[in-house]
Amino acid sequence: MDKIPIVIILGPTAVGKTEISIEIARQLDGEIISADSMQIYKYMDIGTAKPSIEERQGIPHYLLDVVYPDENFNVSLYKNLAQKAIGEIYSKGKVPVVVGGTGLYINSLIFPLDFTEAGEDRQYRESLLKQMEEKGKEWLYNKLKAVDQQTANRLHPNDVRRIIRALEVYHITGEPMSKNYRNKDQNNDRYSISLIGLTMERQKLYERINKRVDIMLEKGLVEEVRWLLEKGYNRDLNSMQGLGYKEIVEFLIGRRTLMESAYTLKRDTRRFAKRQYTWFRRLTHVNWIDVDRYSDKNELAMYLNSLLGKKIKS
Numbered sequence: 001m002d003k004i005p006i007v008i009i010l011g012p013t014a015v016g017k018t019e020i021s022i023e024i025a026r027q028l029d030g031e032i033i034s035a036d037s038m039q040i041y042k043y044m045d046i047g048t049a050k051p052s053i054e055e056r057q058g059i060p061h062y063l064l065d066v067v068y069p070d071e072n073f074n075v076s077l078y079k080n081l082a083q084k085a086i087g088e089i090y091s092k093g094k095v096p097v098v099v100g101g102t103g104l105y106i107n108s109l110i111f112p113l114d115f116t117e118a119g120e121d122r123q124y125r126e127s128l129l130k131q132m133e134e135k136g137k138e139w140l141y142n143k144l145k146a147v148d149q150q151t152a153n154r155l156h157p158n159d160v161r162r163i164i165r166a167l168e169v170y171h172i173t174g175e176p177m178s179k180n181y182r183n184k185d186q187n188n189d190r191y192s193i194s195l196i197g198l199t200m201e202r203q204k205l206y207e208r209i210n211k212r213v214d215i216m217l218e219k220g221l222v223e224e225v226r227w228l229l230e231k232g233y234n235r236d237l238n239s240m241q242g243l244g245y246k247e248i249v250e251f252l253i254g255r256r257t258l259m260e261s262a263y264t265l266k267r268d269t270r271r272f273a274k275r276q277y278t279w280f281r282r283l284t285h286v287n288w289i290d291v292d293r294y295s296d297k298n299e300l301a302m303y304l305n306s307l308l309g310k311k312i313k314s
Contacts, residue, residue: 003190003191004192005192006193008109008197009100010101010106010198010280012199012273012280014049014209015273016291018141021097022056023297024301028312031094031096032099033097033099034062034098035063035099037103038243039100041065041239043069044228046214046220047225047243057102061245062082062089063081068227104162124171128143140167141155144166147179194287196278197287199277201288201292217243222248229249243265243268248261252263
C-alpha cells in the first residue's frame, strides 16, 4: 500500500503558520488539519487566534471547534480524529496539510506513539490531583522526575495536565512515556511526511507576539472570557488554563489590572514560543524556512509549493 503524502507545517506561535498554510493548501489543492490544542475548543476563538471563516478563504479546515470547553480532550483522541481527516482528504484526491504548534499532536502523526493507546485511570488521576492540592505542584513534578526524567525535562513544572498524563501512562503501562521517543527512526509507516518549520529572528517574533496580544484585546478577548465564565465554564477547566484565558480571568476576578494581565500574557506567550522552538528543534528531517527571507507570504508559499510539489507528486 502506498504511503499517503502529507505536509506538516510547524513552528512557534505568531510566526505566520496560518496564513502560509492557507496559501500552500491553495497551491497544492489541499485541505487543512489543525494541530493546535486550544483551537479544538468551541467558543474560544479570539484567545486561540482561530482563523475566521473569512481568513480560511474557502479552504476546508478540520479539527477546529471539536469539543466544548468543559469536555476532555487528549492526544489519543487527536490522533484518531486527525488520521480520519487525513484519510478523508486523501480520498478526495487532495493533499492533507497539518498545521499547528502543539508538539504532542504533531508527534502523534510522525511517530507510532504507543502511549496514546494507554487508556485512562480516572481514579488514579483524581488521586494525583488531590495529593497535589495538599503537597503542591513541585511535589507532582518531582514524582514524575523520579520515574521519567526525560519527560520531566521537556515539560514545564506548571504543566499539571501533561505531568499527570505522563504519570498515568507510567502507572498503567509500567513504562515511561519517554520510551516512545527514543527510537526516532521508527516513523509512522502510513504517511510520507514533508516537515516544514517556520522561523524568524527572535526579537521580531517577540514583537509580533506583543502586537498579537494587543490585537486580541482590541477584538474583544476580555468580552470572550467574560462570556465563557458567565456560561459556567469555570477557571479551573483545562481549556480556561490556556494562554489568553487564565490571564484575563485574573483581571475579571479583580486580582490584576488589565495592563498587568496583558503584560503577563505577552511575557508568558514569549516564553511559550521559546519552549516550542526547543521542542521542534529535536525533530529530524525538518526543512527550516526563515520567513524573513521572503518578501511576503505569496513568495514563500510559491517556494514551498515548488519544494513540496516534487515530493507529493512523485
